[in-house]
Amino acid sequence: MNIDPRIAQTIVENLKNVIRHDINFFSPDGVMIASTDPTRIGSQHDAARLAAWEERTIAVDTDDQFQGARHGINAPVMLGDDVVAVIGITGERSEVEPFGEVIRKMTEILIRENTDQINRFDRRMMAANLIGLLSAKDHDRGLVEYLADTLHIDLQAPHRMAIGRCTQQDAAHSGRDDIYDILMRHLGDHTDTVFAVSAQGFQLLIGERPGKRTGQSGDGKSGAVTTTAITTATSERRLLETLEAVRLDIEQTLGRPISIGIGEQALTTDRYWHSYDQARTTVDWLRFTDQSCVADYGSIGIGIAVSAIDRDAAQVFVSQVFAGLTDRDIERFHTIFETYTRHNGSINRAADELFIHKNTLQNHLNALAKRTGYNPRELADRDTLSLAFLLRSHLAFSGPALSGPTFSAPASGASTPLTRAARSK
Numbered sequence: 238m239n240i241d242p243r244i245a246q247t248i249v250e251n252l253k254n255v256i257r258h259d260i261n262f263f264s265p266d267g268v269m270i271a272s273t274d275p276t277r278i279g280s281q282h283d284a285a286r287l288a289a290w291e292e293r294t295i296a297v298d299t300d301d302q303f304q305g306a307r308h309g310i311n312a313p314v315m316l317g318d319d320v321v322a323v324i325g326i327t328g329e330r331s332e333v334e335p336f337g338e339v340i341r342k343m344t345e346i347l348i349r350e351n352t353d354q355i356n357r358f359d360r361r362m363m364a365a366n367l368i369g370l371l372s373a374k375d376h377d378r379g380l381v382e383y384l385a386d387t388l389h390i391d392l393q394a395p396h397r398m399a400i401g402r403c404t405q406q407d408a409a410h411s412g413r414d415d416i417y418d419i420l421m422r423h424l425g426d427h428t429d430t431v432f433a434v435s436a437q438g439f440q441l442l443i444g445e446r447p448g449k450r451t452g453q454s455g456d457g458k459s460g461a462v463t464t465t466a467i468t469t470a471t472s473e474r475r476l477l478e479t480l481e482a483v484r485l486d487i488e489q490t491l492g493r494p495i496s497i498g499i500g501e502q503a504l505t506t507d508r509y510w511h512s513y514d515q516a517r518t519t520v521d522w523l524r525f526t527d528q529s530c531v532a533d534y535g536s537i538g539i540g541i542a543v544s545a546i547d548r549d550a551a552q553v554f555v556s557q558v559f560a561g562l563t564d565r566d567i568e569r570f571h572t573i574f575e576t577y578t579r580h581n582g583s584i585n586r587a588a589d590e591l592f593i594h595k596n597t598l599q600n601h602l603n604a605l606a607k608r609t610g611y612n613p614r615e616l617a618d619r620d621t622l623s624l625a626f627l628l629r630s631h632l633a634f635s636g637p638a639l640s641g642p643t644f645s646a647p648a649s650g651a652s653t654p655l656t657r658a659a660r661s662k
Contacts (some may be wrong), residue, residue, distance in 0.1 A: 240264070240322055241431035244351045244575055245271035248344060255343070261325035262344075263311070265289040274327070285323040287309045292320055298330040308332050311339040314348065320346065361417070363388055365433035368440050371506060372398065372513035381506060389410070390429050395445045395502050398513040399480060400520045404494035404529040406634065411510035412489055412491045419486045421480060436521075443507075443521045445472055446504060473533075494529035496520050518544045525634045542633055551628045558609055568638075571626050574613055575603045578623065582614070586593050599660070 249260040253273045262271035267286030272278050284303040286531050288311040297306045314322040324344045326333040326514040347442030367384040369377040385392045413434045420432045429444020484495045498519025515534035522540035559567050580586040588595040606612040611622050
């Protein structure tokens with residue numbers, strides 16, 4: 238293996254702090270790649286090459302003993318059965334030789350630690366790249382296969398995508414190392430599973446091995462299907478339990494509520510992007526509705542429909558329903574409508590919650606009907622208003638705050654949407 242010169246330089250500087258002698262780091266072919274004496278970096282050293290070749294410490298105690306060598310010792314650094322480097326200590330042999338074995342062992346430990354750290358970093362980067370590629374509808378198949386093979390991920394097995402984010406919209410996504418450690422602790426030994434942590438939260442590619450089919454039932458058919466269905470249900474339950482444990486662990490560590498959304502199972506790499514989109518839709522809906530929990534795509538109900546509505550179409554619809562109203566008017570009517578709806582149309586209970594007289598509440602409802610053309614007391618109109626308020630809130634959550642001409646009052650004499658005007662007659 239080749240040791241990065243930057244790692245080698247870090248090692249020699251750390252070792253010099255221990256023994257107060259110049260330390261030199263050589264490749265197995267005798268080239269000095271790092272030293273506490275910068276003038277010697279890049280030079281050839283026959284004593285170091287011999288130490289690597291014979292796998293033993295070589296001492297230099299005469300001026301012309303080896304080309305390029307100064308007084309000192311040179312010890313081979315082993316990882317397993319291989320010489321990966323030679324560490325040299327400059328100084329009189331009698332002074333530095335007692336440090337030889339200690340410095341060699343310390344170098345081996347430092348190389349191993351740095352190598353492990355680099356390998357962990359490389360794996361994290363490859364996992365992030367693999368998830369990023371699979372989340373796109375079109376991706377480089379060759380690169381995906383290379384990354385999957387390197388990470389030992391069987392892309393022929395079913396997988397799901399999951400995404401976790403802070404529930405609070407304005408929460409900072411700090412503590413990435415803590416999140417990664419938690420994910421590693423809970424999911425590190427899961428087959429075909431990798432994860433990535435970013436400024437936006439964390440993403441998971443979760444492997445799901447298909448259940449084994451057992452013997453058939455009496456009719457020769459249904460037993461295998463039933464067993465597979467039970468196995469799938471058990472697998473899904475365990476996944477939810479595992480991710481809930483992850484979520485609670487991250488919440489406790491970061492001190493912030495966490496939401497995790499899960500996409501549907503994807504059987505081929507061509508469908509992973511779809512599972513990713515579903516996971517993103519799910520976690521965004523959980524955050525929009527202020528739910529810190531784990532949920533799969535199929536459980537968010539109306540969130541599936543609302544999230545699928547084209548943004549421009551939603552803005553047009555909201556603008557038509559609330560044409561002529563200011564943002565302040567809409568917010569006030571939203572509070573009235575939401576309270577009235579939550580109490581199933583009970584004027585008394587809604588008025589009590591709002592701390593207003595029931596006649597005042599009736600006046601507000603009448604004003605909402607008059608100014609929009611939709612009467613909250615009528616079921617069909619109530620559904621329209623409910624969707625308009627919901628879409629307006631969702632638009633504000635998922636993008637820039639709504640303001641400007643979309644919700645400004647029309648100029649005097651200006652026409653209003655035909656549907657609203659017709660309903661006002």
